[in-house]
Amino acid sequence: MSWRLGIDIGGAFTDFYILDSKTGKTSLLKIESTPPNFEDGVIQGIEELEKQGFCIKNTSQIIHGQTVVINTIITRSGSKVGFITTKGYDILDIQRANRRDIFNFKYQKPSSFISGYMTEYVRGYIDSDGSIHESLNEEDVKKATESLLQKEAEAFAIGFINSYCNISYELKAKKIVEKILREKGYKNLFVTVSSDLSREWREYERFSTAVLNAYVQPLFVRYIGKLEDALKEKGFNGIFWLTLASGGMTSVDFAKQYPITTIEGGPVSGIIGGTTLGKLMNERDIIIVDGGSTTTKAGLVKNLVPQINTEYWIEQNDWESGYPIRVPAININEIGTGGTSIIWVDEAGNLQVGPKAAGSRPGPACYNMGGENPTLTDAYVVTGYLNPDYLLGGKLKIYKKLAEMSFKGVAKKLKLDIIDAAYGAIRVANDNSSNLIRLISIRKGFDPREFTLIAHGGSGPMIAPFIAEELSFSKVVVPTIPSGVFNAWGMIGLDIRHELVQTNVILIEKSEKFLKAINPIFRKLEDKINNVFEKEEIGSKKIEIQRFLDMQYEGQAHTLKVQCPDGKLDVKKIEKIIKTFHDVHFREYGFNLYNSGIEIVNFHLAGLHKVEHPKIKKDTNHNLLENVLIGERKVYNGHKKIIMNVYKKESLPTNILIDFPCIIEDKTSTIIVTENFKAHRDEYGNLIILKK
């Protein structure tokens, strides 16, 4: 039972990564996904892997990242949800009332997932200090349930005002709903309670989270059920884990109850993969960029800790508000520029790249699969950076002529030669990507020059040196793990993780009274987290607890997350917390208010059960550089054509410096070492690119 398998299912591809923790042997596979019956693809993949010597019966763990949750929301294909809420409040319709598209006088708010028809109001009110103002009218709850069932509700969400500070009415209502469902013979009790998912104030954000959880739950439970059955049939009897938005993993049972916590579990694994790699390489501050086919994603990791918060919004962009989901999530930002982004000229004559993309069908013009629009990949082919004959290790034939032809229209509009237009597109795309990095670093108060850039994904390694040049990164790492399966590799290194965030506003004092107030809060949260782990059969001794406080100066409306020391808090530790808060505040906002009181707003606890992180086998070789040269290529650098040597990444000699511009190919990506950089392959097979 020494195998661990990561499965990352995306809309287009399903990736597998296997690690034998005994021997360190690894294996990987990428196949096309099989929507809507994704489990078919998983079984297909497992069968193929078994041919390569993998044994599902000997697999102790499967870690699974999926896109079912996010797709159900985006395609509006979830269940009919009945919503029970406090009488007198139309929170899901009012939302926060902001108008994000400020010059648009025909703006449309995000329409609620719950119509007025599917909303029922009940009497009962808890005040902001948790005390009872009006007791819960249980008859109202019963009537609401009956009425919603009559209207064919498939799942229920319950959200009451102030439930963040007193959960009792929401729980009472849940029991009533479940009782009625049981009496009526329902097998699955799909009832979501807002305070179960989030204990933070701001009712709209909490209710929205509950509603979206209910919306995806029935479909998700069916999907996971089918997958479990299929795996069992194949002989799997290890533990099945699901990836979380927070960059951890959790049991199937937890995920079935709170499916919304697994949203974005796939992409987030890439950030964890980067962190695992950073640990191995002793790089503590890293920015991870994932260059995909239609988009580029990036995340930042400071001191080996990814940036986690509960401020995730789905479907939010420059012009639309989207919907808040208050579950712990790693911050990832994304732009619509990727390898198959279409290149076009706007009405003012400016060259643009994306956000429209050719995707895998019809794909870039150079694939000869019917794509006629020039894409970023075509631009790299035309300028000579990409292999003009084949890609993907020979699997994909490239037609350079078609790439050139596709640029005719754009070049004519710009009054440029085809090759200049193509090089221009590369510059614009890299400018877009650099702005993405500015967004996650400079905007948050981090200086990119102090970070190492880890680049993966089909186009990540290709664009990384250009971004590095623009933003003065001094080090770029292209991981030895093949680009296409980096997320699946990251999954193997996920810890089992649970988090609780609870709003409880307290002014900080260096007094016994204060210590007496807050120590029990942490203790209670710890007990709660231990209970969750217990359900996954993990004892409290095996759990590492990390504590955070969301803090603000008294009267402010925005909080900052501060790490909180372990153990019982005393005056000394409080002083340390205060100092850290001042420091973080200065970094984020550039000033301090030393005379102001400081408030704790949220108590945030993360429980981790650490798994053994994947190691990378040393893989040294001592070839001579001149012996592994596979060719040279004429490349256009914007001024002239230069000759660049081409190497295969896997056969590069270990720790031999290449201090001239070159192109390095591997099976899934192409790395470009530009004039101002030098490169070498380290003993693990990672390519390290350094500023000259």
Added chain:
Amino acid sequence: MEEVIIMNKDIMSIRIIKSSLDNIAKEMFWVTIKTAKSSIIYETYDFAPAITDAKGNLISIGTGIPVFLGVMAIVAKAVTEDIEKNELELNPGDIFIINDPYKISTHLNDIALAMPIFYKDKVIAMGTIRGHVNDVGGMNPGSWGPNTTEIYQEGLIIPTSHFYKKGKLNKEIVRIILHNTRIPDYVYGDLESFAAALRYAYNRINDLCDKYGEDLVRDAMADRINDGRLIARNRLKGLIKGEFFAEEKIEKYEGMNEDIRITAKVIITDEKFIVDFTDNPPQLKAPINTTYAGVYTAVATAFTAITDPHVDLNQGYLEPLEVICPEGTIFNALSPAPVSCYWETTFYAVDLIWKALAAHIPEKLTAGHFLSVVSETISMIDPRDGKYKILCEPNPGGWGAGIDKDGESCLVSAADGETYCHPVEIIERDYPIRVECMRFNMEDGVGAGAYRGGFGMRKDYRILSDEANLVCSINRIKYPPWSVSGGENGSCNHIVIKRGDKDIWDGGRLSNFELQKGDIVSIRSGGGAGWGNPLERNPNLVLKDYKDGLISIENAKSIYGVVINLKKLEVDLEKTKKVRAEIINRINK
């Protein structure tokens, strides 16, 4: 402005510099948010940074609310003029400060900083920024209120002066400013955050010049303006041509005999977008006058909304604008007219243009909305900790229907933008208030139509403090949002104070009203206006409103002529046809 023709240059570099210039304004926005001290900056986004060329032409802007668009196109030019006219010294590292509303601004709270950006020894660009600081002195805490009659009551007026001289803080002027505000720490902190954004822009533009050469940077600026000009021309081509007129009434203020009639004439030609405000009353001795900058920003905002809300904004795009507005009127007030509550009038100017054009540009415009910011200020002592607290907030309301959609319910007004309203749970925790409801304002209703207006909001605050005080200044309390094509008008904004079972006050403007513990302050914003004949509303939409609890069975029949079969929860099509015919007959008689 003359057109610069860019010949045979490195067009790809220019393309990249252009997008950098756009991004720099956005990055300045972040820098300010990160460093500002007041929540009106970092939460409400009541500020805007911009880049202009050396002559003051707007190159790019970053903003979270619409009101600063036009203003930013004026600031740099006014400062440049002042520097020349008054022979102020000009050196690298200088940052100028100004808040004179008759020159560049809207009200005294809006302080602008401008920094000429030198490359080597020549000015290549200007960084400007303007934001709302919470107090600049005057008779009202916060420097605005419904009771001023001349500008001198509204705070300190700062003419163009050095804030920084050759990179060094000009302590004399700073001391004068800080001696004239109730909250010197906050004002100084916010001003420094503005200066930080300007220095950021200074460095970024110098980096661009180092990398690409100053000529290319200059060309890129000119080219951005060319792009804006070209796109504006294209958008104008697609716009309806002709003359359009609208009028509205603003409810009179204390001491006035009659309501205030305001008008606008919009003239759209192939090259120009002209708004003529000639026929309007002289400036008032009430703080709702707006200066030229305010009315120019109104026209710029309306133009952008009508033509292309997502366009890259710059001087070129605003070039077709022409504002005709005689001096000394409510829309172009001169010293010493008070202007501290200018925003309501500025957005009445937007509303006039909107009303004149709505029926003609239905793809971009809806029927009339609740318009006012509907802000109330409640100050109170919190019995839980004895602290003095002030709650001041904008409130959402109903928007008008469009030709193809119902109006939005509970959305902030056009004067606000990416503005988040307070959650119930935060209000209750932070203030001695219980929010007894926050829901659609069903009582005042919406304008019916083939598409109906959106619902306003009703929010009831139970006051739990022994010492509390209410100030409010809202409009559209008598004249509701206007409808289009046979729809019905929307409903009015108002605030009701309840004591016991009685409504003891119902209105829109109050200064210093003493509240008692247990009083309810009920904020009720208006519903949007309808579009098209209610009898032509798709009966299924009426059915949906009924199911969603937004209309009664009786009103469905009397307003829309729709009969609903309650057993089947379906529209009774035959009866509906009959009832609709009857109503039409009755009207025709």
